[in-house]
Amino acid sequence: MAETIAYANAFSTSRDNALVSAYLEGNDHAFQILVSRYQGKLINYINTLVHDYELAVDLGQETFIRVFRYAHRYRGDYQFSTWVYRIATNLAIDELRRRERKGRFSLRQMIGLFEKDGKPLPIPDVRPSPERALDGKERLERLQAAVDSLPPKYRLPFLLKEVEDLSYEEICNVLQISMGTVKSRIHRAKMLLREKLAGIL
Amino acid sequence: MNCREVQKILTEEIQLAESAEVRKHLEACRQCRDLHRDLRGLQELSGELKGRTDVPPFFTERVCSRVSGRSRAAYWSLAAAAAGLVVLAIGIANLAGLSTETDGKARPQAMNGGERIQRIEPDNRAETASRKGQPDVFYLGGEGWGSQEPDRSNFGSQNGVPRVVPKTSSSGYVLELPATIEVRQTQAVNDFYLENVSH
Numbered sequence: 263m264a265e266t267i268a269y270a271n272a273f274s275t276s277r278d279n280a281l282v283s284a285y286l287e288g289n290d291h292a293f294q295i296l297v298s299r300y301q302g303k304l305i306n307y308i309n310t311l312v313h314d315y316e317l318a319v320d321l322g323q324e325t326f327i328r329v330f331r332y333a334h335r336y337r338g339d340y341q342f343s344t345w346v347y348r349i350a351t352n353l354a355i356d357e358l359r360r361r362e363r364k365g366r367f368s369l370r371q372m373i374g375l376f377e378k379d380g381k382p383l384p385i386p387d388v389r390p391s392p393e394r395a396l397d398g399k400e401r402l403e404r405l406q407a408a409v410d411s412l413p414p415k416y417r418l419p420f421l422l423k424e425v426e427d428l429s430y431e432e433i434c435n436v437l438q439i440s441m442g443t444v445k446s447r448i449h450r451a452k453m454l455l456r457e458k459l460a461g462i463l
Numbered sequence: 464m465n466c467r468e469v470q471k472i473l474t475e476e477i478q479l480a481e482s483a484e485v486r487k488h489l490e491a492c493r494q495c496r497d498l499h500r501d502l503r504g505l506q507e508l509s510g511e512l513k514g515r516t517d518v519p520p521f522f523t524e525r526v527c528s529r530v531s532g533r534s535r536a537a538y539w540s541l542a543a544a545a546a547g548l549v550v551l552a553i554g555i556a557n558l559a560g561l562s563t564e565t566d567g568k569a570r571p572q573a574m575n576g577g578e579r580i581q582r583i584e585p586d587n588r589a590e591t592a593s594r595k596g597q598p599d600v601f602y603l604g605g606e607g608w609g610s611q612e613p614d615r616s617n618f619g620s621q622n623g624v625p626r627v628v629p630k631t632s633s634s635g636y637v638l639e640l641p642a643t644i645e646v647r648q649t650q651a652v653n654d655f656y657l658e659n660v661s662h
Contacts, residue, residue, distance in 0.1 A: 290527065293527065293530065294523055294527060297522075297523045297526050297527070298523055301518050301522055301523065301526075302514065302516070302518050303513075303514075305516050305518055305522075306512075306513065306514060306515060306516040309515075309516045310512060315516065318516065319519055319522070322522075323522070323525060323526050323529075326526045326530075327526065327529050327530055330530045331530065398511070401508060402508065402511050402512070405508050405509065405511075405512070406512070409512075420509075421512075424505075424506065424509040424510075425509055425510075425512045425513055445475055448474065448475070449471075449474040449475065452474050452502060452505060453474070455505055456498075456501045456502070456505060459505065459508075460501075462504075463500070463501040463504030463505055463508065
């Protein structure tokens with residue numbers, strides 16, 4: 263019994279790569295640990311992009327299914343989290359594009375996706391009225407609106423860095439862009455957000 | 464260290480702003496100090512976007528069920544357990560009196576002004592109707608039909624018009640039908656109508 267518990271504890275703290283290997287050798291428990299490890303962050307990340315909880319759950323599920331359907335292709339020379347986030351990001355972007363084609367876009371999302379040349383559209387004034395201070399919820403809503411108004415090329419690296427806590431290297435692998443590009447885009451994202459959120463930061 | 468170098472540090476790795484070199488620059492440069500303040504605020508506010516979404520129950524099991532045979536079995540066992548709980552809850556609710564059925568027989572029912580009407584069983588009704596001078600009746604409310612002799616004291620159908628009267632002895636209502644009116648049933652089990660007949 264003690265050996266079983268020790269084994270389970272050691273397993274639950276294993277590195278992602280070891281768990282993927284264990285899963286490929288037929289251990290379903292390793293798979294469950296990986297899902298449990300990433301499900302919360304992943305669903306939150308997708309929901310931040312698509313603003314639809316049910317859809318975020320569905321896409322989160324689809325992400326894991328794809329991860330493990332193609333687990334045998336995972337080479338282990340980059341972090342497992344990178345792979346998971348890349349699939350989730352692609353699914354979320356596909357969904358946003360599908361909405362775009364169907365014309366089911368909110369104005370906020372349209373501002374973000376239709377901007378292709380890097381030149382920001384006119385920035386909505388999200389500064390608070392001077393009469394009163396904003397409470398925490400309002401500040402968060404303003405942040406979300408400002409983030410949504412960023413072009414995807416700035417929004418995605420910003421969210422991956424500041425909300426998902428991925429390293430620059432991981433973001434490079436998720437988005438398949440160079441380190442210099444990642445850093446410059448995050449820099450640009452922060453400068454735009456600072457401008458949009460002037461007065462409440 | 465110049466402003467450009469400091470701003471690069473602030474936007475890329477703001478935690479490095481605690482170094483003596485950067486702090487010295489911030490003390491002397493208001494522009495960079497403001498940037499530092501705003502980026503700190505942005506970092507804190509962005510942190511509140513973390514973990515705002517709940518994971519639905521059985522998420523792991525649902526995923527497992529789609530990628531693994533063994534996990535699928537575990538998922539269905541959980542689903543079966545959940546379904547069992549639902550059935551149990553319905554059973555308890557029925558026992559607690561949410562249903563007026565007491566003898567386990569399926570009885571045809573109709574709705575009338577939000578009240579559940581329990582109709583007499585066809586055989587019982589025939590027996591009741593055969594009583595000379597006795598009107599055919601329905602109970603409305605939470606009583607089983609025929610389990611108790613109706614309180615006739617409040618019956619008062621006049622001029623052949625049916626009417627509903629509250630029971631004095633217990634909760635519920637009684638619908639009195641004159642002997643010239645019968646309840647007929649169509650082929651559909653729950654479809655009833657009143658018809659004028661002569662006995």
